[in-house]
Amino acid sequence: MPHKVLLVDDDKDILDLLKYNLEREGYTVMGERDSQQAVATAHSFQPDLIILDIMMPKVNGIEVCSQLRNLEEFKSTYIFFLTAKSEKYLQSEALEQGGDDYIEKITGLRALTHKVSTVLKKNLVIRKCIKHIDIGDLHVDRTKNLVYYRGKEVVLPKHEFELLYFMAQNPRKSIPHDSILHNIWGSEVYLFAKSIDTYINNIKQKIGAPLIAKQGNRYRLEGF
Known part of the structure; x- marks a missing residue:
């Protein structure tokens, strides 16, 4: 059965554009413009992933997310935010209320479709x-953006931290180069595989352990 995606956005043009492009990727898509009806629509549709705009009349997307997370049936449903707002406090609040990712509309449609594919198709x-x-001797703390290995604190720059955090959520999985690229740098940035290798080598040197293995154009966190 095709994966189901629920879109919640009061802008009809954006809703139609997202629906068209996600249906082209093979998903079953339902759109909802009324944020007050979003939870009821989610109940009836039972989506695998929900994409919320933040700034909507009546009830904003963060409040909708909070309502969904308080219901047992949506505890593990993916919830992404797609919004024109770039303020860091909104990003923090969106994640604090249970959002899984925050995608700015300015980064384009490709970033969204790649992230949807990452969780629904690539698992x-x-x-x-x-x-x-916590994985073995490795502890990743997103609240402080710090990493600890065997009790030693390791400070990583933003992209190195995000790369390790992504891989730590997928230990022992073979992650393609393009999944790392689009989920860490976005769809508008192009990096050669050797550029990602440089970031990974920096991580290994700072941590002091060869935690990330490469095979072809794929990477895996292992050794645990």
């Missing part, structure tokens, strides 16, 4: 609401 995890990840 990789993107859950930025998870604050702490």
Whole structure:
């Protein structure tokens, strides 16, 4: 059965554009313009992923997300935010209320479709609401953007931290180069595979352990 995606946005043009493009990717898509009806629509539609705009009349997207997360049936449903707002406090609040990812509309449609494909087709995890990840001797703390390995604190720049955080959510999974690229840098940035290798080598040197293996154009967090 095709994966189901629920879109919630009061802008009809954006809703139609998203629906058209996601249906082209093979998803069953339902659109909802009334944020007050979003939870009821989610109940009846039972989507695998929900994409919310933030700034909507009546009830904003963050409040809708909070309502959904308080219901047992939507505890593990993916919830992405797609919004024109870029303020950091809104991003933080969206994730704090249970959003799994925050995508700015300015980054374009491709970033969204790649992230949807990552979680629904490639079965990789993107859950930025998870604050702490423990895998063996590795501890990743998103609240402070710090990494600890065997008790040693390791400070990583933003992209290195996000790369390791993404891989730590998918341990022992073979992650394609394009999934790393689009989920860390976005669809408008092009990096050669060797550029990602540089970031990964920096991570390994700073942590002091060869935690990330490469095979062809795929990468895997292993050794746990």
